[in-house]
Every structure is written in structure tokens, then in C-alpha cells.
Amino acid sequence: MLIGEYQHSLDEKGRVNFPAKLREGLGSRFIITKGLDKCLCVYSEDEWQILEDKIRALPVSKSRQLQRFLFAGAADVVPDKQGRVVIPQNLRDYAGLDKEVMVIGASVRAEIWDKEHWLESCGELTADMMAEAMDNLGF
Amino acid sequence: MLIGEYQHSLDEKGRVNFPAKLREGLGSRFIITKGLDKCLCVYSEDEWQILEDKIRALPVSKSRQLQRFLFAGAADVVPDKQGRVVIPQNLRDYAGLDKEVMVIGASVRAEIWDKEHWLESCGELTADMMAEAMDNLGF
DNA sequence: GGTTAATTGTGGGTAATAGTGGTTTGAAAA
DNA sequence: TTTTCAAACCACTATTACCCACAATTAACC
Numbered sequence: 049m050l051i052g053e054y055q056h057s058l059d060e061k062g063r064v065n066f067p068a069k070l071r072e073g074l075g076s077r078f079i080i081t082k083g084l085d086k087c088l089c090v091y092s093e094d095e096w097q098i099l100e101d102k103i104r105a106l107p108v109s110k111s112r113q114l115q116r117f118l119f120a121g122a123a124d125v126v127p128d129k130q131g132r133v134v135i136p137q138n139l140r141d142y143a144g145l146d147k148e149v150m151v152i153g154a155s156v157r158a159e160i161w162d163k164e165h166w167l168e169s170c171g172e173l174t175a176d177m178m179a180e181a182m183d184n185l186g187f
Numbered sequence: 188m189l190i191g192e193y194q195h196s197l198d199e200k201g202r203v204n205f206p207a208k209l210r211e212g213l214g215s216r217f218i219i220t221k222g223l224d225k226c227l228c229v230y231s232e233d234e235w236q237i238l239e240d241k242i243r244a245l246p247v248s249k250s251r252q253l254q255r256f257l258f259a260g261a262a263d264v265v266p267d268k269q270g271r272v273v274i275p276q277n278l279r280d281y282a283g284l285d286k287e288v289m290v291i292g293a294s295v296r297a298e299i300w301d302k303e304h305w306l307e308s309c310g311e312l313t314a315d316m317m318a319e320a321m322d323n324l325g326f
Numbered sequence: 327g328g329t330t331a332a333t334t335g336t337g338g339g340t341a342a343t344a345g346t347g348g349t350t351t352g353a354a355a356a
Numbered sequence: 357t358t359t360t361c362a363a364a365c366c367a368c369t370a371t372t373a374c375c376c377a378c379a380a381t382t383a384a385c386c
Binding site: 049050051052053084085152153154155156159169170172173175177178179181182185186187 | 218222223228238239241242243245247250251252253254255256258259260261262263275277
């Protein structure tokens with residue numbers, strides 16, 4: 049289970065340190081894809097396999113755009129000895145990664161966000177929305 | 188069942204002692220999350236698992252912000268030999284934890300409050316509100 | 327009720343790990 | 357052969373986890 053919020057910076061080589069806590073859950077090799085809301089999603093090999101099977105099970109006639117988006121925008125990466133990964137240029141552009149980057153745990157996957165964008169996105173969540181949701185969840 | 192009210196202080200390393208009475212009910216490893224009213228909620232592994240399943244069952248289209256907030260705002264912690272846990276910086280900020288901290292039992296979970304904030308919050312509860320609630324509950 | 331023992335809580339030091347910047351190496355292209 | 361780029365490697369710093377010693381509180385016993 050991947051949880052937590054970590055801030056790191058993108059160096060001039062396009063590397064981002066991946067928090068040790070998240071690496072534990074993702075394994076030694078993982079897949080980065082384009083996600084919703086201009087963030088990048090990171091899956092362990094196992095989780096990606098599950099996802100891939102589901103996507104392939106969809107009828108081509110209906111989902112070929114989606115398939116292209118997901119597969120073309122995917123990259124598998126291996127962290128270096130220090131735990132950093134290189135984010136391919138196209139994914140960096142997609143997520144608007146600049147300097148400060150947030151890496152967050154989201155249960156079954158991790159996500160990579162530009163910091164500014166992450167803060168914006170968090171700001172959109174109101175107390176009322178939270179209260180309502182928590183009622184429903186039985187918090 | 189978690190009950191009681193305990194005052195502890197946050198040391199300069201960000202550690203808070205977790206009362207032995209509450210540790211008994213929570214197990215040797217537990218999850219701290221952002222809760223309503225700027226407090227932190229603490230769940231046992233079992234209780235958290237139930238919550239996690241519920242959160243993941245929410246529709247992605249409508250509540251992915253909320254999902255991110257809940258997972259990113261969570262941390263799993265293991266008390267040290269003396270029974271203390273380190274509260275991550277982002278959670279300390281969220282709850283405005285400064286020096287004096289209250290740890291309270293709340294049935295199925297525990298909560299961590301900044302002391303000032305806790306006292307304020309308690310002050311907002313009037314006798315009338317309580318009386319009404321007790322009527323409804325048939326106390 | 328007072329004394330002792332055990333448990334709980336607090337502060338701080340040290341060793342291990344994680345994170346950052348930069349350099350070298352090796353492969354591919356010119 | 358030279359140049360360029362990217363990936364692997366190395367060294368340093370910062371942070372975190374772990375451990376020890378002591379203080380305070382609680383429980384047990386005479």
C-alpha cells in the first residue's frame with residue numbers, strides 16, 4: 049500500500065529521487081504513465097500487468113484512443129543506486145514538471161506532480177466536500 | 188475500544204509519545220491520517236484496511252481528488268521502544284502541532300490535536316448541544 | 327501509609343540510511 | 357577518430373531510525 053507525500057526536485061538531467069518508502073512497495077522496476085489531471089502515474093510491474101490485461105480486454109473499436117494514450121505514454125524505469133529515476137522528456141512535458149516535484153502515494157499506485165499544480169489541485173478540495181465524503185465512508 | 192485524554196509534548200525531532208493505553212488497542216503499527224477539524228486520526232492496521240477499501244471503491248470520475256488527499260495525507264508509523272512515533276512534517280503542519288499535544292481516544296480511532304486547538308474545540312460544545320444529543324440518544 | 331519495584335515517558339547521542347551533486351565511463355552518432 | 361549523450365558510479369551531506377540512560381509516574385507490597 050502506497051501512502052504519503054514527498055517533495056523532491058528535478059535535477060538538470062531530468063532525474064527525480066523516488067522516496068524509499070514508495071520504492072519498497074513498487075519494487076526494483078516500475079512503469080510510469082500519463083495520468084488524469086496532468087499527473088504521472090507510477091505502477092509496480094504486477095499492478096501494471098493487471099491494468100494491461102484490463103485494457104486489452106476492452107473492445108478495440110471503442111478504446112483504441114485510450115489504449116494509445118496509455119501505452120504510448122508509458123515508460124518503464126529502473127532507479128539508480130541512489131533511488132533516482134529519469135523521467136522521459138515527453139512525460140515531463142505532459143505533467144509540466146519544472147523544478148519542484150511532489151511524489152505521492154495513492155494506494156495501489158504512486159503519482160508524480162509538479163508542486164505548484166499539486167497545491168492548486170489540493171486547494172480545490174473544500175471542507176464541505178471532505179465532510180460529506182467522510183460521512184459516506186463512515187470515518 | 189479507545190478512550191481517554193492524554194497530554195504529551197512534541198519534541199524537537201517531531202516525536203510524540205503515544206499513551207500505552209491507546210497503543211494496546213492500536214497494535215504495534217498504525218496509520219495516521221488527516222482528519223476533519225484539523226486533527227489527525229490514528230487507525231489500527233485492520234481499521235485502516237477497511238477504510239482503504241471503501242476509499243478505493245469510490246468512483247474515480249468524481250472523487251479522485253479526495254482519494255489523493257486521503258492517501259497522500261496518510262502515514263504508517265511504528266512506535267519506538269519507548270512508545271513514541273514520528274509525525275511527518277506535512278501532518279504536523281496540517282494539524283498545527285506546536286509543542287503541547289493532546290492524544291485522545293475516540294472509539295475506533297485515536298486523534299491527535301494541538302492542545303490550544305483542542306481546548307477551543309471543546310469550548311464550542313455547549314450544554315444545550317449536549318443535552319439535545321443525549322435526548323436523541325436516549326441517555 | 328510508606329517503601330520498593332515496575333512500567334511509562336523524556337531527552338539526547340550514535341550509527342545507518344536516504345538524498346543531492348557531480349564525475350566518469352561507455353555506447354552511439356558524426 | 358572525435359564528439360555527444362545518457363547511464364552508471366562515487367563522494368558528501370542531511371536526515372532518520374535506533375539505542376541508552378535517566379526521570380516520573382504508577383502499581384505492588386509490607
